[in-house]
Amino acid sequence: MRLDTAAYLRDSGVPHIIIQPTAYAENLLGPWTAPFVVAEDKVAYPNLPEARVGWIASDDVGALMVAALERPGLAGSSFAVSGLENASGPELAAAFSDALGRTIRYHPLPPREFGAILDSLFGPGAGTAAAAQYERAWESGEFPAMHVDMAPVLATLPVRMRTLREWVAEHAAAFTPVASAAPG
Numbered sequence: 001m002r003l004d005t006a007a008y009l010r011d012s013g014v015p016h017i018i019i020q021p022t023a024y025a026e027n028l029l030g031p032w033t034a035p036f037v038v039a040e041d042k043v044a045y046p047n048l049p050e051a052r053v054g055w056i057a058s059d060d061v062g063a064l065m066v067a068a069l070e071r072p073g074l075a076g077s078s079f080a081v082s083g084l085e086n087a088s089g090p091e092l093a094a095a096f097s098d099a100l101g102r103t104i105r106y107h108p109l110p111p112r113e114f115g116a117i118l119d120s121l122f123g124p125g126a127g128t129a130a131a132a133q134y135e136r137a138w139e140s141g142e143f144p145a146m147h148v149d150m151a152p153v154l155a156t157l158p159v160r161m162r163t164l165r166e167w168v169a170e171h172a173a174a175f176t177p178v179a180s181a182a183p184g
Contacts, residue, residue: 018078022055025083045109046110047143048138053082055082056082067159083162084161100172115128
């Protein structure tokens with residue numbers, strides 16, 4: 001959450017509840033990941049294999065928001081949220097393998113390649129800052145904390161959240177090669 005927005009809300013006097021997700025699972029549908037799963041059976045992302053991420057489905061964020069809105073007594077609260085699992089790259093690939101029924105490997109996408117994909121989508125230079133951020137993390141081996149212990153959050157906002165495997169299964173079509181039609 002942008003700090004200036006949070007400060008504005010606090011200072012406004014408007015009742016509010018802040019939900020701060022870590023990393024959306026839907027990022028894995030992007031052109032830096034999904035095409036690699038389809039064509040090469042690998043989950044590509046610009047994290048080193050040991051970097052752990054609590055991928056959270058946007059539908060789960062929505063469910064948490066609805067649960068928060070149903071509890072006006074929580075006004076002024078802020079919740080950092082993530083997925084239930086704190087998956088490394090190989091653990092992410094295992095969830096894909098289980099859900100898709102085929103072996104998927106983890107591929108740490110080099111940050112410059114990630115930046116080039118962003119440039120191709122959004123114009124030259126669009127991926128420069130993102131690539132630089134990932135390069136710094138690769139060089140230092142220090143990735144930002146991308147997971148939250150959800151037990152206290154779910155005690156306050158009781159929703160059923162998806163596992164990574166469930167999320168991948170729900171989006172299997174995006175990760176499955178299209179069968180070519182047989183010549184007729």
